[in-house]
Amino acid sequence: MLALKHLRLIEVLNETGSLTRAATRLFLTQSALSHQLVALEAHYGLMLFVRARPLRLTPAGEYLLALAREILPRIDTAKRDLARLAEDNQPGKLRIAVECHTCYDWLMPAMDAYRTHWPEVEMDLVGGFHTDPIALLAEDKADLVIVSEAQPQKGVVFNPLFRYEMLALMATGHKLADKAYLTAKDFSHDPLITYPAPDRLLDLVRRVLKPSGINPERRHAELTIAIVQLVASRKGLAALPAWAVQSYLERGYVVARPITKKGLWSGLYTAARADDAQRAFHLDFIATLQEQAFMTLPGIEPLLENEYE
Amino acid sequence: MLALKHLRLIEVLNETGSLTRAATRLFLTQSALSHQLVALEAHYGLMLFVRARPLRLTPAGEYLLALAREILPRIDTAKRDLARLAEDNQPGKLRIAVECHTCYDWLMPAMDAYRTHWPEVEMDLVGGFHTDPIALLAEDKADLVIVSEAQPQKGVVFNPLFRYEMLALMATGHKLADKAYLTAKDFSHDPLITYPAPDRLLDLVRRVLKPSGINPERRHAELTIAIVQLVASRKGLAALPAWAVQSYLERGYVVARPITKKGLWSGLYTAARADDAQRAFHLDFIATLQEQAFMTLPGIEPLLENEYE
DNA sequence: TAAATTGATGAATTAAATTCATATATGCTT
DNA sequence: AAGCATATATGAATTTAATTCATCAATTTA
The missing domain is CATH 1.10.10.10 (Winged helix-like DNA-binding domain superfamily/Winged helix DNA-binding domain)
Structure with a gap:
């Protein structure tokens, strides 16, 4: 006992x-x-x-x-x-590429926590946007990529991080706020405010709007807070992870509704070269990411099985 | 893991x-x-x-x-x-009575170890010899008795400590030393050197000699070392726990042989009043006794099942 | 007050740890 | 060096423990 x-x-x-x-x-x-x-x-x-x-x-x-x-x-x-x-004492390297903008919010604290545990591991963020971030692995420009889909690929190992719900954001008093949930059609009248990223990386567009042939006018913003501000100012709608907007909702800046009846759920995965993927410093980084995420992000769920060390 | x-x-x-x-x-x-x-x-x-x-x-x-x-x-x-x-914070009392002489050897270190963990428990040794040590429990003169047999009795709870082998001791070169093991008859010619205790407490007499109707001349000594000395001086035979004589055997002072073909094995138990027996300070004392015994006494074996906390 | 969320609980299931039986290895003795 | 005694390793069977499933009761929220 x-x-x-x-x-x-x-x-x-x-x-x-x-x-x-x-x-x-x-x-x-x-x-x-x-x-x-x-x-x-x-x-x-x-x-x-x-x-x-x-x-x-x-x-x-x-x-x-x-x-x-x-x-x-x-x-x-x-x-x-x-x-x-x-390990054979050869220190590891972690050049990290991130596909999703919002991810930086929890990635930074995770990297901080990890650094204290593995001071000898050299960490770096691979900046800029890349059409195919997983290719960075083969090109040896990154060692770990955070992506939203685990597309099986030779020599690449994926690890699930967590899943979360995407919410539609609208101004308080917007007429769509009367609905319990939004459907594709509801997005046809207002401009869509997104990060400056290709459609492929926008779950709402890729999985809901495009299949329905709906293609609203776009407007871009770099930062989450800027997107929320534009929505609050009735410049359009947006779709963001629940955990990224929770604090704005609580303060009543904007209103959020699920997308489709079941809700629009996305997942996050890490991708790495197969040879790196089983080394301890690497597995522990993934564990740290998860721990940090479940500790700080509200409303996220586990994605597939996971072993607690 | x-x-x-x-x-x-x-x-x-x-x-x-x-x-x-x-x-x-x-x-x-x-x-x-x-x-x-x-x-x-x-x-x-x-x-x-x-x-x-x-x-x-x-x-x-x-x-x-x-x-x-x-x-x-x-x-x-x-x-x-x-x-x-x-517990209800009422400190416990441990007045300990010991049936067997040799037990003091390991009881002392165990009591020392226990004292550091439970300083508030008042410990005492009940001196002198008693024809029925378990009666001391009912008389409220002892709280824990160490005995060699668990005779079920109302209101008394027994806990097994360990089992050990009794060895027959003889002088080096004694003619019985040629035998692989001794039987009851082998004890009929030499005096038997024992602690000053009633036959009932001498396993050799009670379980081997008496059933065979053999009753050798006696000689008493208070201390283990004195008994060994008398045996070495060819004054007779003795039977002592293997763990009590190991060091003397290693130094060649005396020779030891098993008693009967299977060996003569004895056990030790604690006895306590039923109401005390489940209190934490009491259970932990028994655990300490066992731990100390298995740590210091060579050749002892577990006795029945035991839970490691 | 209804609906939703949360904790408790017994039974069923699954997983993990231990034992049993036995093979293999190590060290000692002659 | 061979044989013997003792110790460890290992796969399979067994036992024990932990987890899940299905549900109920309790509490909170809408």
Whole structure:
């Protein structure tokens, strides 16, 4: 009894305040965590969390949280050190190319966290836009690319990061705001405000508008905040990841609606050369990206299976 | 991967130098530990132990040993603290009565170790000899008794500690030393040197000599070393636990032989009042006794099942 | 007040760990 | 160097533990 998984549970449960959200972060079900928690509490005859929403720690729980914060980083460091020992000590390189504009928001903190763990790995961002970013791998101009589709390709390994919902943005009081969700046709009257990227990379255009033969007038902006500002100023509609606009929605700057009845969900993957893809420094970067994403981005979901180290 | 059990394995394996001995200490089979070790090594693509006898740590193994020594005591302390939190904070009392003379050898270090973990528990040794030590529990003169037999009794809970072999001791060159093992008849000619205890507590007499109707002349000594000295001086035979005489055998003072073909094996148990027996401070004392015994006494075996916390 | 979300729970399922049986390796003795 | 004793490795069978599934009860939100 009292295993590392219990310490992880307590740490995540304290952060999320909910078994359901903790389950997402730990790639397990709510039921699994409930069983774990109940078993641990029963074993010591103690309550660890007050059963209210959000879940709050009891003093005994606080004690274990302190233990977790002391022990787990030490264990994680040890795992990395072991992985390093197993490698042939040739330091790795991570030149990262990013397809999606919004990604920078969470990529930066992830890179920061990673740098402290792997100071010897040289990191770089490959700037500029590229029609085929995966080609950068073969050309040896990038070592890791973040893309929105895992198109199987020889010598390239993809790893799922997470999936998220794209929301349609409109000005408050826009007539479309009366609808529960938008369809392709709803986009035909207003200009569409997007990042300056080819249609291929715009999920809304590629997967919803183009199949319906709808091609609205365009207007471009470089930054998320600029797009939101244009929408709020009734210059048109936009489609952005839910996690990128959450804060603007809360403040009431704009209104968001799902796209199509089921919602428009996109995924993100990493792509890398096959030989790099199994090295420890590389796998740990992916793990860090995910951890950071699930920690900071609201409403994202796991994408396929994932192993927690 | 990399769980606390792996750290325990590495710690014990480093101490014992052998999977077989480590398995005894951890109440598992050699096979289980071999699988654990191989799995861990395979996961990180590293060797942790050099496969020679005795098993020796590789640098990666040393790293994990250091980790184990850092982490495990912290975890063990936390377990005790949790148990303490669950109790109603009423400190426990441990008045200990011991039936067997030799037991003091390992009881003292165990009590020392325990005292550092549970400073608030008042410990005492109940001196003198008692015809029925278990009665001391009901009389409230002792809280824990170490006995050699678990005679079911109402209100008394027994816990197995370990089993060990009793060896017959004789002077070097004694004619019985030619035999591979001794039988009851072999004890009829020489005096029998024992602790000053009633026959009921002498396993050799109770289980081997008495059933055969053999009753040799007696001679008593208080201390193990005195008994060994008398045997070496050809004053008679003795029967003592293998772990109590190992060092004398190694130095060639006396010779030891098994008693009966299968060997004469005895067990040790703790006995306590039922209400005490499930309290954390009490269970942890038993765990400490066992840990100390398996750590210091050679040739002892587990007795029935046991849960490692 | 209804609807939605969340946690709890027993049973079924799946996965993991351990044992068993046995082969292979190592070290010691003669 | 051969044989013996002891230790480790390993695949398969078994057991045990953990997770999921399906649902209910409780709580919060609309």
